Amino acid sequence: xxxxxxxxxEEIVAEVINETxxxxxxxxxxxxxxxxxxxxxxxxxxxFTRTTENHLQFALLLxxxxxxxxxxxxxxxxxxxxxxxxxxxxxxxxxxNLVALDCENxxxxxxxxxxxxxxxxxxxxxYTEMAKRQGDDFYNAxxxxxxxxxxxxxxxxxxxxxxxxxxxxxxxxxxSRYDRELFVGVCDALLAAAIGTSDIIAKVLGHEAQRWxxxxxxxxxxxxxxxxxxxxxxxxxxxxxxxxxxx
Numbered sequence: 001x002x003x004x005x006x007x008x009x010e011e012i013v014a015e016v017i018n019e020t021x022x023x024x025x026x027x028x029x030x031x032x033x034x035x036x037x038x039x040x041x042x043x044x045x046x047x048f049t050r051t052t053e054n055h056l057q058f059a060l061l062l063x064x065x066x067x068x069x070x071x072x073x074x075x076x077x078x079x080x081x082x083x084x085x086x087x088x089x090x091x092x093x094x095x096x097n098l099v100a101l102d103c104e105n106x107x108x109x110x111x112x113x114x115x116x117x118x119x120x121x122x123x124x125x126x127y128t129e130m131a132k133r134q135g136d137d138f139y140n141a142x143x144x145x146x147x148x149x150x151x152x153x154x155x156x157x158x159x160x161x162x163x164x165x166x167x168x169x170x171x172x173x174x175x176s177r178y179d180r181e182l183f184v185g186v187c188d189a190l191l192a193a194a195i196g197t198s199d200i201i202a203k204v205l206g207h208e209a210q211r212w213x214x215x216x217x218x219x220x221x222x223x224x225x226x227x228x229x230x231x232x233x234x235x236x237x238x239x240x241x242x243x244x245x246x247x
Contacts, residue, residue: 012175016081019178027187030223031075034194037216038068041201044212057204059103059113064200067096071194074186081176083186084163087153090189094149095127097196098142102130104203149189188230191223 007015021028042065050058070093077086099120103110112118112125119125131142152163163182164173198216202209 009175013080016176016178017079020079020081020183023178023180024183024187027183027226028079030219030226031078031187031190031194033219034191034198034216034223035068035072035075037212037219038064038071038194038198038201041198041205041209041212041216042068044205044208055114056103056110057206059110060100060200061204063096063100063103063113064197064204067093067100067193067197067200070096071190071197074190078183078186078190081178081183083179083182084153086186087149087189090186090193091146091149091153093193093197094146094189097193097200098127098130098134100200100203101134106130106133145189145192184230188227191227195220195223 042061045061048058048061070089074086074089074093077083077089099109099113103113108118109120109125109130112120121127123129127146128143131139131146134142163179165171166173166177198220202213202216205212
């Protein structure tokens, strides 16, 4: 790739987008398909009138919308090679998805979210407490995954700083660049969050969700299958090697 001194930022980003599209077309397709389904699901809501009886649905609609918007922007940054910035938005979407889950069974979370009583992030309304209320299996998975997201995307930590140095040239990464392993890691986290967002959308649609789900479930299955394949590869001795496209 041309050095940053000889190219504009726009040219560098365009080169990274083109390289990413050539090397990871299958993964980009998985992301685009799932986010398109989320958009269609949210679009099916149509008009929404808030009443005293639909506070939960109203909260889920807002959270799903916020999560979708974050993931849509994250997908663009993923294409451009701004992986940590993309992951920061994925982390935000994951938080929204968790709050949505907790709102369903914990009235205090819903009340605090809507600005009535209490405050999110305090006492029993922290993300950790919300995750614990979803059960041990959920909490253990969330604790690990959210910890990784926070280490790379939310704070100045060793791993979040190491990616700022190109391992081949040892130069600072002052603009976007394509990195296969970083792409795969962020794509995996993005798909996981998008699957969670699609679950919230189904709950918002309620009885109207059946047709949308029939369209969306194959996209979710494809994302699940890809994520399982990634895990199997990561657990093996082969690393992330293999043909490009869909790993």
